[in-house]
Amino acid sequence: MAALQLVLLVAIHSSTAAQAAASLRGVVLDEGGSPVEGAVVSVWLGREPVAWCRTGPDGRFDIGVEAGSRYMVYVFADDDATPGVDYLPARAEAAPDGGELRFILAPAASLVFEGDIQFVESEELPLSVVYVVLDPASSSAMKVRGFPLEYGKPGGQSTFIRLDPSHLVVPAGIPFSVLVNCSVLVGAAPIARSFVADEPGHFTLGRGERAVVDVRRYSLPFNIGVVEERRGAVESRIGEMESVGFYLAAERGKITSAVKLISEARYLYDEGRYIESFDAARKGYIALRHVLADLTGLYDDAALSVYILIFFLAFSSAAMAFLLSNRDSVKLVGGAAVYAVTLAVLYLTYPGSVIVPLGRFAASAAIALASSLTAA
Incomplete structure (x- = not known):
């Protein structure tokens, strides 16, 4: 991973440092106060990278930049000997020659989501996905130096550490959950959909550990809940119309078929057959949507x-x-x-x-x- 970081950063390196009239200096330490050698320090102006370097054996860095601007300084460190990322990324806003910056990196691990996120209301994959690492006790975003741990957001962590947005660098040894925020195209308009990825007792990973989980394990219960909610709305509508004299035996028969599909989706989910589970849930949703449209027409x-x-x-x-x-x-x-x-x-x-x-x-x-x- 460190080698990949180096290749990517070399690709965006400019000659700013050679022409610099000022510098950003600092030191990178671990929580025990030991220097972190080889940490990647990148400097950004807005969303544009302007300079970078690696820390020396003493954990120090000195990057030449142009004076007159405030920069965002990002620090990312990892040990290639472990499968996951070893330190939480850190960042700070600073002006050149404003004093020494001090970064203390907390231990980290990697949580990687695999599989496609899908929603029964749409035939398309989400327009955007943002992962937010949550503190289960407060249900609020965990922060490092005041910055939330968000991945996939434009200008967020993923942009600067050059990892796929589904690769989350999370605190090691601390329970956490993940809020997944999606923008989904339904018809011609985007809508927001969110669900929480969590486990009994919450996720907890050791330093440098890497865990890979199927995101559908968490998105499917949300989707089945959406279908159940639609079923409730349709049954309520049928009850209202029957109370004023409508005869809706055919529509009730279609609801019975949709309920069977919901039950099938739950069974397949419990069996770990996520693709088939989603297909059954979507068929149930479409059937209920058609029933509701028929009721509206009637x-x-x-x-x-x-x-x-x-x-x-x-x-x-x-x-x-x-x-x-x-x-x-x-x-x-x-x-x-x-x-x-x-x-x-x-x-x-x-x-x-x-x-x-x-x-x-x-x-x-x-x-x-x-x-x-x-x-x-």
Whole structure:
């Protein structure tokens, strides 16, 4: 890993140091006060690297930079003899010739997430993923010298230590969990989705240790929860519509099929078959989404049909009254009476009538009656 760091830093090295008129000086120590030799010290101006060096046997560094700016100084050290990263990255903002910088590096380990993060609401992988190392006691981000341990965020730790965002450098010997923040494209709009990766007793790694975990172990319970939430919303919608007279046996049958898919997803998850588990959860989500869309269509169609029937009954009542008598007064009274009776029957027996507010129902009826009598 140290060799990789050197290659990458050489690639971005500039001639700034040769032309420098000022310098950033400091020392890098471990928690026991011993110097850390070979630590990579990189200097950044905004998001642009301007200079770098490695610490000497005494842990000291002296980097030439241009005067007149404030720089961000990053320190990263590792021992190639261990599988994981050995020290937490450190950083500090400083101006040239402002005194000696002192970095004390805490012991670290590596937690690497593998596998794709997917969400049942989208066919696409997340637009962005940010990993935040959390203190389980406070559920807040762990910090080093005031800076949160975040990976994958533009301008965050991953940018400066040149590691994949899914490779988290975490405190050694300290319990932690990880908040995974994602931006996901649903339809045409990005939405935020988050879940916590954690274990009973929390993650705890020794210095230089490297642990690799499948991120789907933590994203799948979140996804199954999303499907369960959608199932609850659909069942609630069906209950509301059935209470006003809708017959929804077919839709309830589709919910039963979706519940079976949810159960299948849970079983496959417990078996460690994460790909199949996600597929079952997504099928359940899509089925429930279609049911909800069908219910919305039925509801809207029922409401529209009420207004159509109101006007149809108005004109039918007026036509009947005009056929039964030649007297205008009888026509008007008879038409209104017949219309009132048919409206009452419509409101009490037709499911769609109840979903139209009574005031709007009455107003539409009055307009329809006036229109029918005028036309007649």
